[in-house]
Amino acid sequence: MKARLAAACVAVLGALAIQGTARAAECEGDPSAGAVQLVVRVAGVQSARGQVAVTLYPNIKRRFLAPGGKLLRVRTRAAAPVTTACFWVRPGAYAVAVYHDADGDHDYDRNAVGMPVEGFAFSNDPPTRFGLPSFESARFTVGAGGRTLPVQMRYLRAGDLSR
Structure with a gap:
C-alpha cells in the first residue's frame, strides 16, 4: 500500500515537472543564459473567438509599430477574460502591442474610415484618443527576475468582435 502511494506521488510530481517544462517551452524567444521570462497578461478579452496577437518591440523608437520592426510575436488562442503570452528576453526595455484577432485572419481589422473593429492594447495602457501611442508612453523594463506585465x-x- 505504501509502495503504491509512493509510486503515485512520484508519478504526479513527475507529471507536474513535465507540465512546468512544457509551459516554459511555450515561451517565444531564446531561453539561453541570461534570458528571463516576460509574461504578458491581457485582461478584458471579450471573447474566446480567434487569437490574441502579442507583439514585442525592442528598445528602439523607430521600430515601434513599424512594418518589420517587431522583435517577437506570439499568437495564442483567445481566452476570456484573460489571455497570457510568454517571451524569453534579456533584461532591458521593451514595448508591447496587442490585438484580438477575433476572426483569425492574422490581420488587424478596421472599418471603412480606419477605426479598429477588433480589440487592442499597449503596454502601460497609454491614451489612444488621437492616434497611436508613442514608444516612450508604452516603454517598460524587464529586470533580472523577469516580469509579469x-x-x-x-x-x-x-461587443464588437468583427464579423
Missing part, C-alpha cells in the same frame, strides 16, 4: 484590452464598440 498586465495590459488592458480595449474595444471601441462594446
Whole structure:
C-alpha cells in the first residue's frame, strides 16, 4: 500500500515537472543564459473567438509599430477574460502591442474610415484618443527576475468582435 502511494506521488510530481517544462517551452524567444521570462497578461478579452496577437518591440523608437520592426510575436488562442503570452528576453526595455484577432485572419481589422473593429492594447495602457501611442508612453523594463506585465484590452464598440 505504501509502495503504491509512493509510486503515485512520484508519478504526479513527475507529471507536474513535465507540465512546468512544457509551459516554459511555450515561451517565444531564446531561453539561453541570461534570458528571463516576460509574461504578458491581457485582461478584458471579450471573447474566446480567434487569437490574441502579442507583439514585442525592442528598445528602439523607430521600430515601434513599424512594418518589420517587431522583435517577437506570439499568437495564442483567445481566452476570456484573460489571455497570457510568454517571451524569453534579456533584461532591458521593451514595448508591447496587442490585438484580438477575433476572426483569425492574422490581420488587424478596421472599418471603412480606419477605426479598429477588433480589440487592442499597449503596454502601460497609454491614451489612444488621437492616434497611436508613442514608444516612450508604452516603454517598460524587464529586470533580472523577469516580469509579469498586465495590459488592458480595449474595444471601441462594446461587443464588437468583427464579423
